[in-house]
Amino acid sequence: MRHAYSVDRVRAAERALMARVPEGALMRRAAAGLAVVCGDLLRRNGRVYGSRVLLLVGSGDNGGDTLYAGAALARRGAGVRAVLTAPDKAHPGGRAALLAAGGRVTGALGDIGTVDLVVDGITGIGGRGGLRPDAERLVREATAGRAPVLAVDLPSGVEADTGQVLGPAVRADATVTFGTYKPGLLIDPAAEHAGALHLVDIGLGPELPERPDLEALQYADVAALLPVPSGESDKYRRGVVGVAAGSERYPGAAVLAVAGALHGGAGAVRYAGPGADAVIARFPETLVHPGRPSEAGRVQAWVVGPGLGDSSASATAVADVLASDVPVLVDADGLRLMDADAVRARTAPTVLTPHAGEAAALLGAARAEVEAGRLGAVRELAARYRATVLLKGSTTLVAQDGDAPVRVNPTGTSWLATAGSGDVLSGLTGSLLAAGLDPRDAASVGAYLHGLAARRSSDGAPVAARDVAEAIPAAWRDVYA
Ligand SMILES: NC(=O)C1=CN([C@@H]2O[C@H](COP(=O)(O)OP(=O)(O)OC[C@H]3O[C@@H](n4cnc5c(N)ncnc54)[C@H](OP(=O)(O)O)[C@@H]3O)[C@@H](O)[C@H]2O)[C@@H](O)CC1
Numbered sequence: 001m002r003h004a005y006s007v008d009r010v011r012a013a014e015r016a017l018m019a020r021v022p023e024g025a026l027m028r029r030a031a032a033g034l035a036v037v038c039g040d041l042l043r044r045n046g047r048v049y050g051s052r053v054l055l056l057v058g059s060g061d062n063g064g065d066t067l068y069a070g071a072a073l074a075r076r077g078a079g080v081r082a083v084l085t086a087p088d089k090a091h092p093g094g095r096a097a098l099l100a101a102g103g104r105v106t107g108a109l110g111d112i113g114t115v116d117l118v119v120d121g122i123t124g125i126g127g128r129g130g131l132r133p134d135a136e137r138l139v140r141e142a143t144a145g146r147a148p149v150l151a152v153d154l155p156s157g158v159e160a161d162t163g164q165v166l167g168p169a170v171r172a173d174a175t176v177t178f179g180t181y182k183p184g185l186l187i188d189p190a191a192e193h194a195g196a197l198h199l200v201d202i203g204l205g206p207e208l209p210e211r212p213d214l215e216a217l218q219y220a221d222v223a224a225l226l227p228v229p230s231g232e233s234d235k236y237r238r239g240v241v242g243v244a245a246g247s248e249r250y251p252g253a254a255v256l257a258v259a260g261a262l263h264g265g266a267g268a269v270r271y272a273g274p275g276a277d278a279v280i281a282r283f284p285e286t287l288v289h290p291g292r293p294s295e296a297g298r299v300q301a302w303v304v305g306p307g308l309g310d311s312s313a314s315a316t317a318v319a320d321v322l323a324s325d326v327p328v329l330v331d332a333d334g335l336r337l338m339d340a341d342a343v344r345a346r347t348a349p350t351v352l353t354p355h356a357g358e359a360a361a362l363l364g365a366a367r368a369e370v371e372a373g374r375l376g377a378v379r380e381l382a383a384r385y386r387a388t389v390l391l392k393g394s395t396t397l398v399a400q401d402g403d404a405p406v407r408v409n410p411t412g413t414s415w416l417a418t419a420g421s422g423d424v425l426s427g428l429t430g431s432l433l434a435a436g437l438d439p440r441d442a443a444s445v446g447a448y449l450h451g452l453a454a455r456r457s458s459d460g461a462p463v464a465a466r467d468v469a470e471a472i473p474a475a476w477r478d479v480y481a
């Protein structure tokens with residue numbers, strides 16, 4: 001599991017640790033780790049000795065880390081030049097160390113044509129509100145060449161706590177972060193600025209609270225959560241997932257949701273609605289019922305919403321499913337048709353799976369607002385609807401009403417922005433719910449497998465939703481291996 005902590009909690013942990021270690025030790029550890037990654041990057045295209053490194057140095061400790069790392073590189077024979085955004089405020093110890101190691105400190109950028117590496121140490125967790133105009137100009141000019149850009153702790157200009165990007169910000173090829181990930185490194189749009197992530201251990205771990213603000217499942221976490229049938233399982237014990245999706249106008253949504261559901265670990269899929277013929281033609285293993293969900297037979301979880309359209313029968317299907325006493329996943333048209341009070345009144349879990357546009361409608365906000373502030377939006381939705389909310393997007397987030405950490409999905413791919421892929425995710429996640437996963441696990445495991453399936457079936461080319469569904473077993477095997 002990858003964990004991320006908010007700035008306040010990082011600072012509190014830092015204070016506790018500082019009280020136990022010699023002065024300056026943390027910055028030395030951070031700088032040493034940073035210098036190692038700088039060295040690795042330089043060696044990729046040559047060597048450290050004789051290379052040219054440009055440091056962009058702000059007025060806080062982020063600049064201090066950068067200056068000390070620059071000193072280490074200068075001692076190894078690199079030509080290191082630091083441009084200070086505020087010469088009178090730059091970290092005095094770091095500045096002295098760089099000069100003593102033979103590095104140079106300048107106010108002007110000079111020639112960047114020969115630079116091999118740009119290190120961004122303008123702001124870290126102390127930065128607010130996008131880069132200021134002077135810093136922005138410096139970054140624009142310094143990163144115009146071909147040299148890779150390495151950000152220190154965070155790309156300067158992004159919001160550490162929310163993943164928002166409120167103004168101009170550094171676009172890095174890689175980021176070296178200290179002690180723990182920060183939410184902004186894992187959530188778009190900020191995460192897109194960070195590039196490859198390197199975490200440097202500075203001994204902060206024992207000082208951090210047990211519960212992070214954000215967590216990202218890794219292979220092993222997902223493998224441990226996958227529902228695997230025991231020797232005594234039969235199809236009913238493995239769980240039956242009900243799918244209420246599709247309409248005369250959109251029968252394909254029913255087929256795709258069922259395709260996802262068939263691969264999610266439930267023992268059987270029951271389909272209720274007007275797409276029964278289309279479903280059975282494609283998937284004869286499905287139990288179909290052409291009428292309302294409440295008359296379709298017993299299930300352990302329902303998926304409702306994909307392709308329902310706007311008919312009165314669709315509204316009935318949503319109300320029917322919400323009145324059941326099993327976990328329910330509501331997606332797409334279901335999110336529009338559902339009665340908010342009925343959702344809040346449910347005693348069994350509810351999972352809502354909006355994309356940014358649907359989330360905006362549920363919150364009464366603009367879509368752009370949701371996209372810019374995804375973490376706040378998903379938390380707000382979970383609290384307002386007393387539900388588990390999976391907010392789809394380039395970094396899919398899962399939040400639960402209460403104080404559990406928000407989960408961020410690391411397997412997304414932009415190829416998933418394709419018609420019908422959400423229907424597959426709904427079916428898959430509903431199937432995991434029926435198999436007995438708790439709603440937060442079902443949603444985050446569903447998103448993980450779905451992203452992996454898309455990557456596998458895409459392999460760099462466009463994919464159709466059907467391909468994603470078909471690749472779920474391969475993704476499952478990947479995780480399990
Ligand atoms: N926590 C830890 O465990 C450890 C932390 N460590 C390191 O310390 C870093 C945090 O250092 P920090 O607190 O000094 O803040 P930092 O990010 O350098 O920036 C603050 C300065 O930037 C300025 N500034 C602000 N906004 C700006 C903007 N938009 N555009 C331009 N400038 C802006 C603002 O200046 P002022 O307002 O004074 O003009 C302010 O003084 C952390 O990220 C990590 O690298 C490690 O050494 C080891 C352990």
Ligand SMILES: [K+]
Nearest residue numbers: 123152154156
């Ligand atoms: K930085």
